[in-house]
Amino acid sequence: MHDRKARRLVEATLIDGITRAEAEKAEAEWKPYLEEQLKRMAAEGVPKDRWPQHGHWDWRQKQEAADAYLAYRMFGVECQSQMQGLMLVLTAGKNCQIESQKGKPLAYVHFLAAAPWNLATVAPDPRFSLVGSILVATAIHLSIEEEFQGRIGLHSLPQADEWYRNSCGMTDLGRDHAVQDLRYFEMTPEQASEFLK
Amino acid sequence: MQTGTPSRKTMTLNLTEAEMQALDELSATKDISKTAVLRQALRLYQMVEVRTARGEKLFFEHDTTKQKAELMVL
Numbered sequence: 001m002h003d004r005k006a007r008r009l010v011e012a013t014l015i016d017g018i019t020r021a022e023a024e025k026a027e028a029e030w031k032p033y034l035e036e037q038l039k040r041m042a043a044e045g046v047p048k049d050r051w052p053q054h055g056h057w058d059w060r061q062k063q064e065a066a067d068a069y070l071a072y073r074m075f076g077v078e079c080q081s082q083m084q085g086l087m088l089v090l091t092a093g094k095n096c097q098i099e100s101q102k103g104k105p106l107a108y109v110h111f112l113a114a115a116p117w118n119l120a121t122v123a124p125d126p127r128f129s130l131v132g133s134i135l136v137a138t139a140i141h142l143s144i145e146e147e148f149q150g151r152i153g154l155h156s157l158p159q160a161d162e163w164y165r166n167s168c169g170m171t172d173l174g175r176d177h178a179v180q181d182l183r184y185f186e187m188t189p190e191q192a193s194e195f196l197k
Numbered sequence: 198m199q200t201g202t203p204s205r206k207t208m209t210l211n212l213t214e215a216e217m218q219a220l221d222e223l224s225a226t227k228d229i230s231k232t233a234v235l236r237q238a239l240r241l242y243q244m245v246e247v248r249t250a251r252g253e254k255l256f257f258e259h260d261t262t263k264q265k266a267e268l269m270v271l
Contacts, residue, residue: 092241093241
């Protein structure tokens with residue numbers, strides 16, 4: 001990961017299989033920080049459409065729900081004893097929609113978020129960058145491990161559309177009326193290979 | 198990386214010709230090995246079992262007609 005303040009890369013730990021305790025700790029650290037920043041943003045008159053759209057996600061609840069299923073894998077990136085990002089991936093039952101890959105299985109990124117202090121939209125002085133990229137790369141590696149050749153898919157919150165389209169190089173398949181009208185993105189094996197470079 | 202990936206175990210599977218043919222076809226269509234097909238099947242089956250045990254039902258919905266049909270889980 002990149003420490004923005006120190007302007008250097010720092011080592012982080014990728015955790016495969018987030019425990020209840022780890023999810024609780026992350027939630028306990030993320031929530032108060034986010035609430036504090038939202039108060040500041042409200043006081044500064046920051047328009048609500050610039051507030052984080054995933055602020056209501058409860059990772060403790062997600063970990064508990066996903067823990068019951070073999071099909072879900074939960075990952076986290078930890079640095080300086082704090083969780084810097086979390087991701088929940090579904091590894092069964094989702095198929096590609098892109099014509100060239102149609103019907104072939106993919107790893108579906110159900111939820112992905114960086115800690116609020118790493119978000120440029122929230123933190124006045126964001127701490128680490130590349131958290132999202134590490135998690136997307138992790139989803140690609142999981143897809144390869146599952147023999148899906150790097151194919152991944154996800155529904156993006158509007159604030160992240162541009163990042164998935166331009167920074168990750170995913171294909172935008174348009175709005176999905178079945179999933180809150182969110183835009184649906186897919187990555188082909190070729191795009192995955194390009195991303196990992 | 199700290200990993201939660203469990204170690205893998207090997208087993209022998211006895212299938213009828215029809216079952217093996219279905220497995221071969223799925224493996225070819227999905228472009229994954231037969232082991233990966235069965236792993237997918239197990240994960241989905243386990244998910245259905247957990248949810249039906251909670252009192253939920255599994256439906257298929259036709260994309261255009263929106264007609265719903267319940268999947269009978271034995």
